[in-house]
Amino acid sequence: MLDPAVTLAQAGGLAEHLQRIGVQWLPTADPDAAAALAEHFRFAGSGSPDQAADQAAPPSSASAPPSVQPAAAAPPATPVAGASGAVQPSVGGPAPAFSLEVDSADPAEPYPGPSLASDARAAELAKFSEQVAACTRCEILSKCRTKTVFGEGNVSPRVAFFGEGPGRDEDLSGRPFVGKAGQLxxxxxxACKFAREDVYIMNTVKCRPPNNRNPEPTEIENCREYFQAQLEILRPEYIVCLGLVSAQALLRTKLSVGRLRGKFHQYFDSKVLVTYHPSYLLRNPAAKKAAWDDLQLMLRDAGLM
Structure with missing residues (x-):
C-alpha cells in the first residue's frame, strides 16, 4: 500500500534532483488539494479522514520541495558543439536572444594538412570545379543537368553559406543562389554587413535534382568528396548551413533544423550554424525573425555587433 507521507517525501527528493540538473521552474504543491486527494484515496490502515489529511500535509522544509524561483543569471557563454553535434560552452560574449542547449564536447579537430595561400586555394578549387563538371557519379543528375554549380566567392572567407542544391536558375547559369531564394x-x-564577394556560397550537391526535389542520400554521398574538399581548402571561420539537407549532410545527424539551430556545432576548425533555407523563408515569412536571430548569434560571436 502507498503511504502518502512517503510519496510526498519521494516527490521532494525528485524536485531537489531536478533543481540540481538545472530545471528552473517547478509547480508548488497545494496543501488543500493534497489533503483532499489523500482523503479521496483512503489507504488501508490510514485511520480517519482527519488522520489521512494529517499524513498528506506537506513535510517539513527539510524534505519538502521548495517553491522554485528563477535561477540567477549565469555569465553568458557562447556554445560550440563538437563534430558529433554535442555542445561545448566557451566563456564570454553577449547572451543570445533565445535559450541554448549546452553539453560537453571534445576540442575542435583541426583541418588536415596545411592552410593554403589565397592563390593556391583558388587553383585547388578550380581543379575540383573541373572534376565536378565532368562528374557522372549520379546517372540521373548528370543526364538532366545543364551546368554543374560548384560554388563561388571569397577563397579566404570568414563565412561560407552551405545550401542544398541548384535550382532552375542556378542550373542555367552555373552559379549558386541566383534565383528568388538567392536574392533573399x-x-x-x-544584413550581416557583408557583400556576396566577401563570403563563399556553395551547395551540398552540384547538379540540379529533377523538379527541384531533395537530393537522394546516394547523391549526397557522391558529392561528399567535393564539398568536403571545398571546405578543407576554404577553412571558413563559420559555416552557415541553410536548411535541413546541408545541416544533416555536414553534421551527419538526423536532427531537425529546429533542434539544431540556436547553438554552434563544430566541423573541424569551423563553427557551424544551422538556420532556415531562404526558400523556406519565402514560403514562411514568419520564420525570418528566427533566421535573423541565428545570424545575430554568429555576428555576436564574431565581434561584429
Missing amino acids: LTKMIQ
Missing part, C-alpha cells in the same frame, strides 16, 4: 540570401548577407 543576398539580403541576408547584406
